[in-house]
Amino acid sequence: MNTVTDLTARRAQVCTALQHVLPARAVLSAVEDTRPYECDGLAAYRQLPMIVVLPDSEAQVVAVLRVCRELGVPVVPRGAGTGLSGGAMPIADGVVLSTARLNRIVRMDAYSRTAVVQPGVRNLAISEAAAPYGLYYAPDPSSQIACTIGGNVAENSGGVHCLKYGLTVHNVLRVRMVTIDGEVVELGSEALDAPGLDLLSVFIGSEGMLGIVTEVTVKLVPKPATARVIMASFDEVVKGCHAVAALIAAGIIPAGLEMMDQTSSRMVEPFVKAGYDTEAAAILLCEADGTVEEVEEEIARMSAVLNTAGAIAIAVSQTEAERLRFWSGRKNAFPAAGRISPDYYCMDGTIPRKRLGEVLAGIAAMETKYGLRCANVFHAGDGNLHPLILFNANIPDEFHRAEAFGAEILALCVEVGGTITGEHGVGIEKINSMCVQFAPAELEAFFSVKRSFDPHSLLNPDKAIPTLHRCAEFGKMHVSGGALPFSNLPRF
Ligand SMILES: Cc1cc2nc3c(=O)[nH]c(=O)nc-3n(C[C@H](O)[C@H](O)[C@H](O)COP(=O)(O)OP(=O)(O)OC[C@H]3O[C@@H](n4cnc5c(N)ncnc54)[C@H](O)[C@@H]3O)c2cc1C
Numbered sequence: 095m096n097t098v099t100d101l102t103a104r105r106a107q108v109c110t111a112l113q114h115v116l117p118a119r120a121v122l123s124a125v126e127d128t129r130p131y132e133c134d135g136l137a138a139y140r141q142l143p144m145i146v147v148l149p150d151s152e153a154q155v156v157a158v159l160r161v162c163r164e165l166g167v168p169v170v171p172r173g174a175g176t177g178l179s180g181g182a183m184p185i186a187d188g189v190v191l192s193t194a195r196l197n198r199i200v201r202m203d204a205y206s207r208t209a210v211v212q213p214g215v216r217n218l219a220i221s222e223a224a225a226p227y228g229l230y231y232a233p234d235p236s237s238q239i240a241c242t243i244g245g246n247v248a249e250n251s252g253g254v255h256c257l258k259y260g261l262t263v264h265n266v267l268r269v270r271m272v273t274i275d276g277e278v279v280e281l282g283s284e285a286l287d288a289p290g291l292d293l294l295s296v297f298i299g300s301e302g303m304l305g306i307v308t309e310v311t312v313k314l315v316p317k318p319a320t321a322r323v324i325m326a327s328f329d330e331v332v333k334g335c336h337a338v339a340a341l342i343a344a345g346i347i348p349a350g351l352e353m354m355d356q357t358s359s360r361m362v363e364p365f366v367k368a369g370y371d372t373e374a375a376a377i378l379l380c381e382a383d384g385t386v387e388e389v390e391e392e393i394a395r396m397s398a399v400l401n402t403a404g405a406i407a408i409a410v411s412q413t414e415a416e417r418l419r420f421w422s423g424r425k426n427a428f429p430a431a432g433r434i435s436p437d438y439y440c441m442d443g444t445i446p447r448k449r450l451g452e453v454l455a456g457i458a459a460m461e462t463k464y465g466l467r468c469a470n471v472f473h474a475g476d477g478n479l480h481p482l483i484l485f486n487a488n489i490p491d492e493f494h495r496a497e498a499f500g501a502e503i504l505a506l507c508v509e510v511g512g513t514i515t516g517e518h519g520v521g522i523e524k525i526n527s528m529c530v531q532f533a534p535a536e537l538e539a540f541f542s543v544k545r546s547f548d549p550h551s552l553l554n555p556d557k558a559i560p561t562l563h564r565c566a567e568f569g570k571m572h573v574s575g576g577a578l579p580f581s582n583l584p585r586f
Pocket residue numbers: 134135170171172173174175176177178180181182193213234235236237240241242243244245246247248249250251252253254301302303305306307308428429517518554
């Protein structure tokens with residue numbers, strides 16, 4: 095699309111076609127209506143979409159995709175827009191397909207411990223609906239009050255409870271989705287396994303590039319009789335990191351195992367008053383759940399390991415209110431960053447647990463190198479880091495330094511045997527880092543999968559998988575001798 099006139103004409107053409115298959119109120123094209131969709135949680139990157147559609151049934155999704163396929167219009171699926179990697183960022187001449195109106199809980203089946211939900215249902219709403227049956231949906235992203243199950247499927251989202259109960263991929267039995275050709279396909283089954291190749295696992299985490307999710311069957315698990323959480327303080331970050339590895343090595347799988355460094359606990363404490371030890375270099379939150387006896391025994395075992403690992407103080411929640419208070423700081427850490435910095439850039443890399451201490455030391459050294467602070471609050475049990483790089487977008491160059499800082503953290507994750515994303519996806523944010531993680535042949539294999547679902551590359555194109563050309567360019571721009579990468583991002 096070269097000129098404003100071209101875009102205006104194209105918008106009118108596509109709008110007319112979409113209004114034939116959707117009610118007029120479900121097709122938005124005025125700037126004041128499309129502006130709220132210009133970015134997701136990675137607000138540094140923005141792009142107004144040409145059109146936004148709000149289908150309220152699977153049949154309408156099919157019709158929209160047929161129109162877009164026919165006219166060659168790119169489609170970006172969008173749930174709640176809480177993604178942190180730009181996965182739902184629009185394309186200038188594309189359609190954003192919002193699932194906001196596909197928000198029904200279709201069936202709650204306590205007997206089979208499953209729920210069938212539309213993609214726009216919020217993560218927490220599933221657990222709220224399951225609560226009267228003594229059940230809940232285990233994967234619990236910190237954004238769970240807002241994020242949708244469709245977004246969770248597309249990102250293979252995790253959360254505090256995923257160490258013990260698994261990620262989205264371990265808790266979804268079946269996905270119903272629509273291909274760009276308008277074909278409705280079911281992946282997986284409501285049984286433990288499904289015949290044929292395991293395309294469900296391929297689809298989960300595919301970031302909206304293979305099809306639009308229209309229905310999801312999730313597993314529900316019984317709510318534990320009780321849960322308690324330990325807050326352990328350490329005078330050195332590295333001791334806290336060793337404690338994480340020691341807990342798992344002792345054969346304990348806590349229901350949650352999270353770490354906050356001192357920058358994080360000091361950032362959060364005045365905000366939520368969780369009772370955190372702000373003098374400690376690091377604190378660990380370790381949860382035990384189960385029957386009263388199981389919890390008591392696990393708390394004792396965990397306390398022994400933590401003491402041996404050098405904890406300087408241990409507090410155990412005595413009431414449910416106290417347990418929730420201990421977690422409230424962790425769950426509110428990202429918003430609390432706004433108290434100490436105008437902007438933050440949240441990274442998401444995963445590393446082997448035994449390398450945690452080394453990588454956190456590396457990040458501390460990068461703070462000096464880039465002249466920016468970084469708060470670390472993360473899913474320690476999974477080795478899933480979330481460095482929050484603090485910057486001020488109004489200071490020239492700070493955002494570029496934050497990006498370079500983030501890219502170097504991800505490169506370090508790969509170097510120690512880890513990955514460039516744990517749960518936030520690649521989107522546009524980490525697309526260059528994919529060139530660090532994967533060889534050309536592997537990237538080509540990913541493209542082959544994409545082409546077999548979406549031969550014309552209309553579904554969320556230019557996200558998640560970099561072209562080889564892009565990697566070659568990135569190679570030339572890679573940080574070396576202080577030169578900055580990404581100077582012209584986004585470059586599609
Ligand atoms: C404060 C905060 C805390 C967070 N904590 C966590 C955390 O603990 N764990 C975690 O994993 N993530 C976390 N996230 C990231 C984010 O919430 C998750 O990635 C979430 O799954 C995104 O859901 P969404 O509905 O907002 O999706 P969106 O942001 O709208 O979209 C995300 C991706 O999914 C695709 N998509 C959305 N709906 C569909 C559909 N129906 N069909 C096909 N593709 C679709 C989009 O195209 C995009 O690529 C956090 C974000 C914030 C802002």
